[in-house]
Amino acid sequence: MLDILSHLGVGFLNCFQPVNLIFLVVGIVVGLLVGVLPGLTLVMGVILVLPFTYAMDVTPAIVLLTAMYVSGTYGGAPTSILFRIPGEPIHVPLLWDGYAMAKQGQAAKALGWTICAALIGGLVSCVIMVTLSEPVAKFALTFSTPEYFAIVLFGLTSVVSLGGGSLTNALISLFFGLIIATVGVDATYGTPRFAFGSPILMDGIEFLTVMVGAYGVGEVLTRLGEGFTTVPVETVGAMKTRMPSLKEAWGIGTTFCRSSILGTIIGIVPGAGATIASFVTYGVEAQYGKRKEQMGSGIPEGIVAPQAAATASVGGALIPLLTLGIPGSGATAVILGAFLLHGIQPGPQIFITSTGMVYTVFASMFLGIILMSIVGYIAIKPLVKILDFPESVVSTFIMLLCFIGAFSIRNSISDLWLMVAFGVVGYIFEKIKFPIAPMVLGTILGPLAESSFMTTMISFQNDWTIFFRRPISGIIMALTIIALFLPLLRKFREIRHDKQVT
Amino acid sequence: MAMEKIKRIFPYAVVLLISVYFYVLAGRFGFGAKAGNLGPDFWPKLLLGLTMAVCLYEIAKIMLFHRGKALENDAGKEKTETPKRYTGLLIIGTLMTIAYVYFVSILGFILCTFLYLLLFMIVGRYRKVWVIAANSVLGTVLFVVIFMKAVYVSLPLGQGMFQQFSLLVLKMLGIR
Numbered sequence: 001m002l003d004i005l006s007h008l009g010v011g012f013l014n015c016f017q018p019v020n021l022i023f024l025v026v027g028i029v030v031g032l033l034v035g036v037l038p039g040l041t042l043v044m045g046v047i048l049v050l051p052f053t054y055a056m057d058v059t060p061a062i063v064l065l066t067a068m069y070v071s072g073t074y075g076g077a078p079t080s081i082l083f084r085i086p087g088e089p090i091h092v093p094l095l096w097d098g099y100a101m102a103k104q105g106q107a108a109k110a111l112g113w114t115i116c117a118a119l120i121g122g123l124v125s126c127v128i129m130v131t132l133s134e135p136v137a138k139f140a141l142t143f144s145t146p147e148y149f150a151i152v153l154f155g156l157t158s159v160v161s162l163g164g165g166s167l168t169n170a171l172i173s174l175f176f177g178l179i180i181a182t183v184g185v186d187a188t189y190g191t192p193r194f195a196f197g198s199p200i201l202m203d204g205i206e207f208l209t210v211m212v213g214a215y216g217v218g219e220v221l222t223r224l225g226e227g228f229t230t231v232p233v234e235t236v237g238a239m240k241t242r243m244p245s246l247k248e249a250w251g252i253g254t255t256f257c258r259s260s261i262l263g264t265i266i267g268i269v270p271g272a273g274a275t276i277a278s279f280v281t282y283g284v285e286a287q288y289g290k291r292k293e294q295m296g297s298g299i300p301e302g303i304v305a306p307q308a309a310a311t312a313s314v315g316g317a318l319i320p321l322l323t324l325g326i327p328g329s330g331a332t333a334v335i336l337g338a339f340l341l342h343g344i345q346p347g348p349q350i351f352i353t354s355t356g357m358v359y360t361v362f363a364s365m366f367l368g369i370i371l372m373s374i375v376g377y378i379a380i381k382p383l384v385k386i387l388d389f390p391e392s393v394v395s396t397f398i399m400l401l402c403f404i405g406a407f408s409i410r411n412s413i414s415d416l417w418l419m420v421a422f423g424v425v426g427y428i429f430e431k432i433k434f435p436i437a438p439m440v441l442g443t444i445l446g447p448l449a450e451s452s453f454m455t456t457m458i459s460f461q462n463d464w465t466i467f468f469r470r471p472i473s474g475i476i477m478a479l480t481i482i483a484l485f486l487p488l489l490r491k492f493r494e495i496r497h498d499k500q501v502t
Numbered sequence: 503m504a505m506e507k508i509k510r511i512f513p514y515a516v517v518l519l520i521s522v523y524f525y526v527l528a529g530r531f532g533f534g535a536k537a538g539n540l541g542p543d544f545w546p547k548l549l550l551g552l553t554m555a556v557c558l559y560e561i562a563k564i565m566l567f568h569r570g571k572a573l574e575n576d577a578g579k580e581k582t583e584t585p586k587r588y589t590g591l592l593i594i595g596t597l598m599t600i601a602y603v604y605f606v607s608i609l610g611f612i613l614c615t616f617l618y619l620l621l622f623m624i625v626g627r628y629r630k631v632w633v634i635a636a637n638s639v640l641g642t643v644l645f646v647v648i649f650m651k652a653v654y655v656s657l658p659l660g661q662g663m664f665q666q667f668s669l670l671v672l673k674m675l676g677i678r
Contacts, residue, residue, distance in 0.1 A: 179546060189541065193543075221596060229586075393623055393626075395626060396623050407655070408655040417603055434513075
């Protein structure tokens with residue numbers, strides 16, 4: 001523990017180096033802006049900033065991206081509360097109590113609760129992240145391919161089962177992503193697969209190209225199809241933030257604790273990000289909270305639960321990324337991409353080979369959350385004013401960043417074609433209600449899933465029961481099965497409930 | 503009713519057909535694996551098989567258990583919630599994006615980006631001409647400076663006279 005604290009101390013000192021500090025501030029501000037703009041999602045924002053990091057050192061690059069990730073979980077909250085415009089899907093639960101509170105003339109208080117929740121949720125998750133990461137990494141050193149396959153499978157299953165909506169559509173999307181990941185020369189036998197003789201396909205399809213296309217281009221096309229209808233912002237004259245008193249905050253301490261811890265745990269589950277954390281904790285609060293009957297009528301618990309969980313999920317999502325090399329969400333997948341582009345493979349070894357960098361990132365998270373709260377408190381007016389910016393202009397520049405982002409991955413025009421193709425796929429998916437997240441996660445985790453599965457099969461003479469017979473992988477496989485059957489159980493309960501009602 | 507069912511089945515049928523095609527392709531991979539070992543076709547075939555199974559399940563569900571009443575409800579819901587569509591703009595925007603990718607290696611990043619920014623904002627129903635012009639020029643210059651001078655991305659210069667034009671602009675911006 002003392003080791004961890006001393007590394008963290010050095011991390012804080014590194015954070016105060018001008019380069020790291022500048023990029024931390026830039027990341028926080030850009031993340032807040034990204035969170036505010038409805039056409040620009042958090043993952044999209046992180047993707048679009050990625051090309052800017054190519055010429056940077058790895059530490060400021062990761063500091064920039066994680067700062068954006070953290071502040072993006074808060075950025076859309078003010079517009080949700082004040083104008084009923086959620087900048088991100090994360091902030092949809094804030095509409096229920098936050099907007100209701102604003103309508104009762106308590107907008108300033110609602111904004112104060114949001115900042116407070118983001119601050120506490122974020123800091124709690126940072127403490128958990130710092131405490132758990134190194135022990136988990138040490139434990140992960142004992143993992144073999146069956147354990148890795150079980151973890152990846154668990155992550156893939158979670159995104160399908162926790163995502164809500166149609167299970168079959170989510171599964172198709174996931175399988176599509178996994179198939180995309182098989183394109184190119186196979187790592188075990190050197191056999192070209194689905195390459196159609198194209199040199200660029202022989203090298204495989206980069207997951208960043210898929211992400212830029214599906215999230216970036218697909219989203220812009222969707223909004224273009226809606227005519228870029230920007231909602232005009234009403235007067236921002238009387239906009240203020242009023243922080244809750246210590247007594248008030250203490251009064252709902254259980255909500256703070258429960259949501260922060262739950263948000264961190266959900267963040268740790270590969271595939272479940274801030275949006276799921278925000279919805280799940282709101283649901284938990286509505287079911288088990290002290291004032292569960294009043295949820296939705298404009299009470300602080302309805303604001304604190306989703307916001308604390310959303311920000312807490314960031315710290316959680318960084319744990320599997322750094323300790324296992326498995327991204328827990330779309331944004332961490334981009335951060336993984338940034339690591340790889342700088343020649344660093346996240347995983348258990350990173351705590352031995354790049355200790356300084358890892359703890360600088362950890363320290364930057366603490367500072368970033370505090371800074372985000374300060375900026376959110378002071379700059380509420382200009383932040384909300386961003387909504388007045390014409391959407392067509394913003395979207396045009398998003399497209400341009402998508403072009404540059406996709407091109408600069410391999411300096412190839414072919415990647416631009418692939419990006420456009422995945423943009424169209426993203427648009428079609430949106431239209432036919434197929435979720436994009438499972439496809440993207442499948443593309444990211446596909447190579448790891450296949451290589452760990454194939455290596456296990458070769459090492460254990462095609463004995464698939466090995467996944468269930470080894471203690472760790474066995475437990476994770478059991479969790480995977482539970483996660484897969486969870487939606488069916490939920491459906492069964494709904495049917496039973498409906499029958500009881502009728 | 504039948505039309506509605508076909509509409510719902512259509513995406514799954516398309517995915518099913520594509521999966522069958524790729525499954526056949528996977529069966530033609532050439533490789534030399536040891537006897538008893540899984541080959542490089544196993545993983546894609548497994549995924550494609552699962553995709554086909556899910557599609558068949560969904561098609562069967564729609565065909566056998568889909569109720570008219572639920573359909574009417576869904577349709578009614580969509581009618582009240584669907585915002586105004588701008589299909590023409592969407593098609594033009596998509597074609598422009600495809601054209602950008604096609605022409606960027608011929609016209610070069612600078613010229614192609616300038617034209618794309620200009621036209622995409624107009625297609626996006628923005629009508630302040632001077633703002634569009636200023637954004638297009640400044641945006642192009644800014645991105646060229648950032649990515650070619652600071653981040654060292656080798657953006658396409660174009661061919662022939664367009665390359666000469668790109669080089670001239672780069673010289674004016676003090677790049678290279």
